[in-house]
Amino acid sequence: MAKKKHTVQYDKWGYFFIAPFFVVYIIFSLIPLLTTFVYSFFEYYRDGLNVIGPNATVARYFTGQEEYYSWQITDAQSALDDLMKNSAGTVTPELKNEILATVTEAAEDINTEKYAKAITKIVDKGYKKSLPAAQVIEAAKDELSARQSSFTRNVGIVFNSNDNMGKYFWNTLVMWILGFVPQIFVSLLLAVWFTNTELRLKAQQFFKSVIYMPNLIMAAAFAMLFVSLLAESGPVNSILKSIYNSMNAAEIEAGTMKQMESVRFFTYTGWTRATVAVMNFLMWYGNTTILLMAGVMGIDNSLFEAARIDGASSVRIFFKITIPLLLPIFVYVLITSLIGGIQMFDVPQILTNGNGNPNRTTMTIIMKLNKHLVNKNYGPAGITSMMIFAITGVLSGVVYKMTMKNYQNKR
Numbered sequence: 001m002a003k004k005k006h007t008v009q010y011d012k013w014g015y016f017f018i019a020p021f022f023v024v025y026i027i028f029s030l031i032p033l034l035t036t037f038v039y040s041f042f043e044y045y046r047d048g049l050n051v052i053g054p055n056a057t058v059a060r061y062f063t064g065q066e067e068y069y070s071w072q073i074t075d076a077q078s079a080l081d082d083l084m085k086n087s088a089g090t091v092t093p094e095l096k097n098e099i100l101a102t103v104t105e106a107a108e109d110i111n112t113e114k115y116a117k118a119i120t121k122i123v124d125k126g127y128k129k130s131l132p133a134a135q136v137i138e139a140a141k142d143e144l145s146a147r148q149s150s151f152t153r154n155v156g157i158v159f160n161s162n163d164n165m166g167k168y169f170w171n172t173l174v175m176w177i178l179g180f181v182p183q184i185f186v187s188l189l190l191a192v193w194f195t196n197t198e199l200r201l202k203a204q205q206f207f208k209s210v211i212y213m214p215n216l217i218m219a220a221a222f223a224m225l226f227v228s229l230l231a232e233s234g235p236v237n238s239i240l241k242s243i244y245n246s247m248n249a250a251e252i253e254a255g256t257m258k259q260m261e262s263v264r265f266f267t268y269t270g271w272t273r274a275t276v277a278v279m280n281f282l283m284w285y286g287n288t289t290i291l292l293m294a295g296v297m298g299i300d301n302s303l304f305e306a307a308r309i310d311g312a313s314s315v316r317i318f319f320k321i322t323i324p325l326l327l328p329i330f331v332y333v334l335i336t337s338l339i340g341g342i343q344m345f346d347v348p349q350i351l352t353n354g355n356g357n358p359n360r361t362t363m364t365i366i367m368k369l370n371k372h373l374v375n376k377n378y379g380p381a382g383i384t385s386m387m388i389f390a391i392t393g394v395l396s397g398v399v400y401k402m403t404m405k406n407y408q409n410k411r
Helices: 010-039 066-086 095-106 112-128 133-143 150-158 165-195 204-216 219-229 235-247 249-254 269-297 301-309 314-342 346-351 365-374 378-403
Strands: 043-047 050-055 057-059 147-149
Touching: 010 378, 043 150, 043 378, 050 150, 057 066, 057 150, 066 095, 066 133, 095 112, 095 133, 112 133, 147 150, 150 378, 165 204, 165 269, 165 314, 165 365, 165 378, 204 269, 219 269, 219 346, 235 249, 269 314, 269 346, 301 314, 314 378, 346 365, 365 378
Parallel strands: none
Antiparallel strands: 043 050, 057 147
């Protein structure tokens, strides 16, 4: 019998080499993502050393630990039993106020406004149908124990009208745009300069290193530097006061003008947002420049030479050759910058001491998420995380679809 030849299947080794990527992705990305998604459906938080939850449902009209409000529900139900004994006949419009006054007196922690809406519906329905007052009071008594899904409660916490998540998204978007627009213009200009063989700029390596250096500095250290520069007793205020006082020395000496006081930069929305934008610009324009340089260097140089021979100006070459062929790299920079902008955290966190001052106008989405995590409130944190994930995916998809439609294969 002929012996079978044993051959080595080298193509199977490819799975072995890419396996570490999938293992790392599953452990450090996929599992945390799925866990975050699950947390959003539960009441799950810490109260001191006690862990509350995970609970799939929560009381509809009470918040906090159940042991704190369960006795209030019992007392309120007992009070309604007494009201039931004294209420004869059919429902009257005044019954709603009697029920609310009785419950509010017995249950201090109840959400009166929310409970009042439910009681209004019950009483109005009973009044229209001429139901016995005792039956309506019994329904109001049962409503005290009503529960709702923890997911609904978590969504309500995240989108609280007094703590507007839409405002935080707008803050994030504004500060990202203020930093990204000048960043992309400056980076494009530097990328073209550094890759232009006709300019023959000197000390290119030095300048490339210098513009990238801010990216190597920790954001915390960079933020502390700006805090020191813009402090009331910092160098910026000292220079401004020196210039102002010297220009108006005669008026100040005559007493017609006062000396300039220190500017409290971080009490103004415009100054604070501008500072965050400037810091993000300085930290990332070097990295963006290198990416765009790589894209420009990937364009065939013969295209530029042919355009120059045909008499095209530098501006025309830039808009007709460089920009169209650089678009795939530009889209990559735009999407990664957008993702980074949505996840903006460290710079405004340090500049405003985590409060988004003034008046939460510099509070970002991630800063709010961090507050939920600091409070160990994992349910609202899960909702916020999934919202950030969805916003990032949608905006990235829209940007890619709008900018890359001419590069996609069409059947």
